Amino acid sequence: MIDMILKLSLTLFMFAIALSLYRVIKGPSLPDRAIALDTIGVNLISAIAIVSIVLKTKAYLEAILIIGILAFIGTIAFSKYIERGVIVERKSTD
Amino acid sequence: MIVAFSILLPFIAAACIPFIYRRFKNIHLGWFVLVVPALLFTVLATYIPRIANGETFSKTFEWIPSFGINITTYLDGLSIIFSLLITGVGSLVILYSIFYLSTKESLHHFYCYLLLFMGAMLGVVLSDNLMVLYVFWELTSVSSFLLIAFWHHRKASRAGARKAMLITVSGGVAMLAGFLMLYVVSGTFSIREIIANLDIVQSSNLFIPAMCLVLLGAFTKSAQFPFHIWLPDAMEAPTPVSAYLHSATMVKAGIYLVARMTPIFGGHEVWFWAVSGVGIVTLFWGSFNAVRQFDLKALLAYSTISQLGLIMSLFGLGSAALHLGYSTQSVIYTQATFAALFHLINHSTFKGALFMMVGIVDHEVGTRDIRRLGGLMSLMPFTFTIAVIGSFSMAGLPPFNGFLSKEMFFMATVKITQLDIFSLDSVGLLFPIVAWIASVFTFIYCVIIVMRTFFGKIQPDRLEKPPHEAPIGMLIPPYILIGLVVGIFMFPNILGHYILRPAMASIYPTFPSTDEMTPHISAWHGYINTELIMTIGVVIVGVFLYRTLKKWRPMYQIFPQKYSFNSIYERVISSSEYRSDQVTKRYMNGNLTYYFIYIYVFFVVVLAGYMVYADVFSWDPSKDSVIEPYELILVFVMIFATLAILFAKQRITIVLLNGVLGYSVAFFFVVFRAPDLALTQLVVESITTALFLLSFKFLPKLTKEKVSKTFKFTKITISIAVGATVTFIGLAVMNYDEFEPISAYFEDSYNLAGGKNIVNTILGDFRAFDTMLEVVVLFIAGLGVYTLIKLKAKKGDADVESK
Numbered sequence: 001m002i003d004m005i006l007k008l009s010l011t012l013f014m015f016a017i018a019l020s021l022y023r024v025i026k027g028p029s030l031p032d033r034a035i036a037l038d039t040i041g042v043n044l045i046s047a048i049a050i051v052s053i054v055l056k057t058k059a060y061l062e063a064i065l066i067i068g069i070l071a072f073i074g075t076i077a078f079s080k081y082i083e084r085g086v087i088v089e090r091k092s093t094d
Numbered sequence: 095m096i097v098a099f100s101i102l103l104p105f106i107a108a109a110c111i112p113f114i115y116r117r118f119k120n121i122h123l124g125w126f127v128l129v130v131p132a133l134l135f136t137v138l139a140t141y142i143p144r145i146a147n148g149e150t151f152s153k154t155f156e157w158i159p160s161f162g163i164n165i166t167t168y169l170d171g172l173s174i175i176f177s178l179l180i181t182g183v184g185s186l187v188i189l190y191s192i193f194y195l196s197t198k199e200s201l202h203h204f205y206c207y208l209l210l211f212m213g214a215m216l217g218v219v220l221s222d223n224l225m226v227l228y229v230f231w232e233l234t235s236v237s238s239f240l241l242i243a244f245w246h247h248r249k250a251s252r253a254g255a256r257k258a259m260l261i262t263v264s265g266g267v268a269m270l271a272g273f274l275m276l277y278v279v280s281g282t283f284s285i286r287e288i289i290a291n292l293d294i295v296q297s298s299n300l301f302i303p304a305m306c307l308v309l310l311g312a313f314t315k316s317a318q319f320p321f322h323i324w325l326p327d328a329m330e331a332p333t334p335v336s337a338y339l340h341s342a343t344m345v346k347a348g349i350y351l352v353a354r355m356t357p358i359f360g361g362h363e364v365w366f367w368a369v370s371g372v373g374i375v376t377l378f379w380g381s382f383n384a385v386r387q388f389d390l391k392a393l394l395a396y397s398t399i400s401q402l403g404l405i406m407s408l409f410g411l412g413s414a415a416l417h418l419g420y421s422t423q424s425v426i427y428t429q430a431t432f433a434a435l436f437h438l439i440n441h442s443t444f445k446g447a448l449f450m451m452v453g454i455v456d457h458e459v460g461t462r463d464i465r466r467l468g469g470l471m472s473l474m475p476f477t478f479t480i481a482v483i484g485s486f487s488m489a490g491l492p493p494f495n496g497f498l499s500k501e502m503f504f505m506a507t508v509k510i511t512q513l514d515i516f517s518l519d520s521v522g523l524l525f526p527i528v529a530w531i532a533s534v535f536t537f538i539y540c541v542i543i544v545m546r547t548f549f550g551k552i553q554p555d556r557l558e559k560p561p562h563e564a565p566i567g568m569l570i571p572p573y574i575l576i577g578l579v580v581g582i583f584m585f586p587n588i589l590g591h592y593i594l595r596p597a598m599a600s601i602y603p604t605f606p607s608t609d610e611m612t613p614h615i616s617a618w619h620g621y622i623n624t625e626l627i628m629t630i631g632v633v634i635v636g637v638f639l640y641r642t643l644k645k646w647r648p649m650y651q652i653f654p655q656k657y658s659f660n661s662i663y664e665r666v667i668s669s670s671e672y673r674s675d676q677v678t679k680r681y682m683n684g685n686l687t688y689y690f691i692y693i694y695v696f697f698v699v700v701l702a703g704y705m706v707y708a709d710v711f712s713w714d715p716s717k718d719s720v721i722e723p724y725e726l727i728l729v730f731v732m733i734f735a736t737l738a739i740l741f742a743k744q745r746i747t748i749v750l751l752n753g754v755l756g757y758s759v760a761f762f763f764v765v766f767r768a769p770d771l772a773l774t775q776l777v778v779e780s781i782t783t784a785l786f787l788l789s790f791k792f793l794p795k796l797t798k799e800k801v802s803k804t805f806k807f808t809k810i811t812i813s814i815a816v817g818a819t820v821t822f823i824g825l826a827v828m829n830y831d832e833f834e835p836i837s838a839y840f841e842d843s844y845n846l847a848g849g850k851n852i853v854n855t856i857l858g859d860f861r862a863f864d865t866m867l868e869v870v871v872l873f874i875a876g877l878g879v880y881t882l883i884k885l886k887a888k889k890g891d892a893d894v895e896s897k
């Protein structure tokens with residue numbers, strides 16, 4: 001029973017990722033796409049957590065944490081790129 | 095031992111030349127060099143009596159015994175003729191060159207090349223091993239190339255050297271292939287051993303191909319039709335070189351090869367027709383073309399071609415005796431071979447003298463053009479004597495040695511018509527007729543040499559120097575040669591007995607007695623025979639045709655330059671250069687897309703082609719694991735993301751979609767229980783995305799490339815084919831279970847390496863070597879990025895990178 005529920009929730013997460021992919025592809029603006037990718041990241045965190053329950057292991061906790069960090073950094077990088085056109089700014093004297 | 099030393103000595107001397115040249119600046123270098131051939135000639139001449147008694151001398155030095163390649167020297171009747179010619183004419187030519195070349199020329203180069211050539215040539219004629227013979231053979235080509243281009247500041251010299259090199263080396267390579275075939279068939283490189291196992295060779299399928307390839311080598315080297323075109327161009331060399339290489343020695347290497355191979359191949363119909371047919375055509379074509387030349391050296395070059403054809407055809411005719419086998423009747427056909435050997439020596443004597451004569455004229459008058467020469471008889475009487483004797487001997491007149499060999503030549507061609515093998519009864523009659531016509535032309539150009547140079551009116555204003563007699567040193571060598579010309583006429587049987595008779599034994603090893611094959615040469619047979627009538631006819635018709643030369647000279651215009659073999663050669667060379675340039679430009683067009691197309695098409699054709707050809711595709715879906723619906727959805731997500739990349743209009747969209755792919759892959763790593771991979775994948779994916787974004791600042795906006803529909807269609811087809819190939823290979827190898835996987839071993843990692851994480855123990859312990867090198871790769875990449883960014887040309891420096 002619990003296994004079925006876990007599988008079902010995984011399927012739903014994937015469905016959510018597919019919907020977010022539609023937003024990534026379709027746009028129409030760049031921020032839409034960036035946010036969609038961020039959503040995919042969040043969905044992945046949840047999906048991996050469920051997978052680790054299914055597999056009865058603690059090995060994926062680092063992966064979950066790292067996606068959390070990276071999705072944040074990635075979104076920040078995209079935002080900065082969209083806003084300024086560059087990611088790493090240099091001092092104006094350069 | 096001495097024989098091997100005589101091959102080695104010229105090479106040692108060549109190595110010493112630069113030291114001698116530096117040490118003794120005041121003395122002409124030629125005097126030191128002269129010692130080498132003179133010494134070798136004397137040493138080799140002491141062998142004559144013993145060789146005449148039927149002895150042969152052989153010695154083996156190991157070189158590469160595991161491949162049967164040993165330096166085996168072999169001195170018999172045939173090789174002593176050639177080695178005496180090489181050293182004898184060599185000494186005379188070096189003596190002549192001392193007076194011909196001034197000390198202002200780069201003499202150390204000249205004599206170094208000449209000694210190299212001499213050693214190589216001795217190596218060719220004294221080697222019994224086919225591979226060693228080939229080595230020396232190519233060495234003669236190379237040193238000849240160097241000698242022809244001796245005055246390398248002249249364009250014509252370089253062109254002539256290149257042409258000679260190209261033709262002789264291609265023939266040499268063909269010959270090498272022929273030698274290898276002989277080795278495959280007989281299992282030995284030794285010529286004598288091949289002759290001993292003749293039955294195996296002659297019954298083999300490779301017999302005819304080997305014969306043709308060896309003949310190709312011989313014909314290119316000896317300037318036979320249609321490979322004769324390099325010889326006239328080689329006349330750009332200094333005259334001593336022309337006299338030595340292109341009349342007496344190198345062009346006779348092919349003749350030597352034919353004579354040496356006659357016991358192996360002779361007696362076969364193909365050999366008979368190839369050698370004698372090509373020879374007789376060369377004889378005619380050379381003499382026919384010699385008449386039209388205005389340059390004395392070019393005239394002599396064509397006459398050399400013609401005379402070489404004569405010798406070659408005689409060897410061909412002589413090989414008929416091997417077909418018939420030994421009998422008292424067949425011995426008569428060996429006389430053609432005898433005549434060939436006889437004329438070989440005669441030709442070296444009078445042609446060497448003639449070349450030296452032309453050199454003297456060129457040296458003292460400043461031109462070789464017969465239209466500017468004339469009336470030199472009273473000014474250069476000694477030179478005139480050389481010209482008369484040399485030319486008349488070449489024309490085949492008594493009392494010179496050319497007469498004897500020409501008579502024997504006619505006799506051989508007449509005799510061969512009586513033979514009824516090889517369908518000779520029908521076309522055999524052509525031999526004496528063509529030979530006779532060629533002899534008429536020979537007579538005409540011989541008369542031209544004498545008459546146009548020494549008779550008529552002198553034209554002082556058209557000459558570059560006031561003409562005067564040559565220094566005595568320049569006259570001595572040709573006088574020795576014309577002395578031989580007359581001497582051989584007077585006492586031909588001494589030469590026949592001591593030199594030619596043992597050589598006959600080398601060519602007809604199966605025939606029991608050489609005495610039978612050695613005819614008594616006599617100038618006057620005591621009665622009028624066919625040959626004498628033919629000679630008289632040659633003289634009468636020749637004189638008549640020379641008188642009317644002006645009237646029929648326009649006949650040569652029928653054969654315009656456009657259709658000569660020379661222009662065919664030029665056109666083949668230039669058009670093949672042009673074509674290969676075109677082809678290369680077509681496929682190496684600098685467009686990266688095309689190169690990827692070549693790579694992928696090759697990949698698909700080879701791999702998919704092999705899978706279809708060998709029918710090895712097998713896929714058993716029953717062994718697949720269960721696919722969960724959520725996995726399926728994620729796969730579709732990846733497929734859509736991939737497809738969307740192809741149609742994206744902005745770079746940033748592509749990067750975002752790429753991020754989707756990377757994260758999805760990481761999720762699959764999680765599902766397939768690879769936590770370490772998932773972690774690494776996530777980090778690397780994020781960094782790559784950041785790097786993409788970083789570099790976007792420097793990239794232009796994404797533009798739609800304009801390509802034709804067919805090209806687009808090709809690209810789509812190729813990508814689908816590549817994808818399909820990879821997929822099918824993946825499916826095919828999935829069920830590969832021939833062997834047990836070795837992963838069970840690593841599961842004991844805690845006991846073996848003290849770690850519970852199998853992946854990490856493999857990376858850091860079991861297979862740490864790979865890890866180390868991966869680290870090195872990252873290190874190099876980091877360094878590379880750093881240098882690419884930091885190292886730029888300083889201001890004012892040459893910008894080498896954007897060249």
